[in-house]
Amino acid sequence: MLKWPERAKPAVQRLFSELQDIDVYVEDTNDEPFYRSLIKFATNGELTVARVFALGGRRSVIETAKIHDYKKRRALFIIDGDLYWVKGEPTPNVAGLHCHDAYCVENLLLCEQALSLVLSEELPATEADAQLQLAFSAWISGVQESLLELFAAFATVHTFDPTVPTVSNKVAMLCSKAKRGKYPRLDPTKVEKLKSECLAAAEKVADPTDVLKTYKQLLTRIKALPSPIHAISGKDFLLPLIDFRLQEFGCRIKRATLRVRLAKCGDKSRLNALATALRRAATS
Structure with missing residues (x-):
């Protein structure tokens, strides 16, 4: 899969924004093809997601969700539950943030x-x-x-x-x-x-x-x-x-x-x- 340099990410996001209904951000790098398949299956192909953006970790996803302008771009930020979920800690109260109801997405597979x-x-x-x-x-x-x-x-x-x-x-x-x-x-x-x-x-x-x-x-x-x-x-x-x-x-x-x-x-x-x-x- 083509890997874009870090400095090019904003331009890549703008490029793909015109090709999809919603921007989706996840934790792990190199997981974009997997998440596109998962999203297509989960929604019966109702949503067009040409590119999933990886932010490199749970904290990065949460912090980016906090500052995202949802009026400009519809978006969903996805994180795993991890040990925080196992302990019963609440998901951070951040707009646009979705936490899998499990330790990680692989549990759902x-x-x-x-x-x-x-x-x-x-x-x-x-x-x-x-x-x-x-x-x-x-x-x-x-x-x-x-x-x-x-x-x-x-x-x-x-x-x-x-x-x-x-x-x-x-x-x-x-x-x-x-x-x-x-x-x-x-x-x-x-x-x-x-x-x-x-x-x-x-x-x-x-x-x-x-x-x-x-x-x-x-x-x-x-x-x-x-x-x-x-x-x-x-x-x-x-x-x-x-x-x-x-x-x-x-x-x-x-x-x-x-x-x-x-x-x-x-x-x-x-x-x-x-x-x-x-x-x-x-x-x-």
């Missing part, structure tokens, strides 16, 4: 219907057969409990000491090593060890009683969510794990390609909040 379709096309097989082989609900049950505890610990240490690495600990280090004929799988023992290390790090700067109380409150909160799995990073944990799962069936797709394909199919209701925000921003 992990739809059984979409995954079954992708697997059926790769095997090939009927969608029904692919769905049976995937056993998505059973797979979720197998990884959810330990990862919810881990992310409650991540949120806890983030509360007391945000400098401690959390999600940057990639899920691969928490998996068993790949062997001939076997792909990496989540190792609950390794997950438990990292959880304990995070809570211990929090206890270095806070009273252990307060740390334990916070951890229990956060774990209770995320378990009570309509979709508890949304409290686990889809990008850094769930998507890699489901990728390993798909590889077990001989389904080998580059992860970036998998993201785009999942953004184009499946249960559209999981994107209702995003679609509503886009339509509202485009007509306000």
Whole structure:
């Protein structure tokens, strides 16, 4: 994809403003094609978005939304929930800002219907057969409990000491090593060890009683969510794990390609909040 120099960004934005109904700003660079696919699918192609603009991080998106002149250009600024969402902190009250109701946008991609379709096309097989082989609900049950505890610990240490690495600990280090004929799988023992290390790090700067109380409150909160799995990073944990799962069936797709394909199919209701925000921003 063509990459424009930083100084050219204002000119690029003016160029594309005439070609689209609404300007959309996101966090991650090199994610524009993915978001265009997601927006088109979520809104049934009702909105024309020729270019999505990446601002390079959550704070940049929020700060740009604050100063944007919505009278001149209709726009929507999109951020992930991150650990702030896991902790139940409110989204910053900024006009034109939309926060995914999940840790990140990748959480919204992990739809059984979409995954079954992708697997059926790769095997090939009927969608029904692919769905049976995937056993998505059973797979979720197998990884959810330990990862919810881990992310409650991540949120806890983030509360007391945000400098401690959390999600940057990639899920691969928490998996068993790949062997001939076997792909990496989540190792609950390794997950438990990292959880304990995070809570211990929090206890270095806070009273252990307060740390334990916070951890229990956060774990209770995320378990009570309509979709508890949304409290686990889809990008850094769930998507890699489901990728390993798909590889077990001989389904080998580059992860970036998998993201785009999942953004184009499946249960559209999981994107209702995003679609509503886009339509509202485009007509306000």
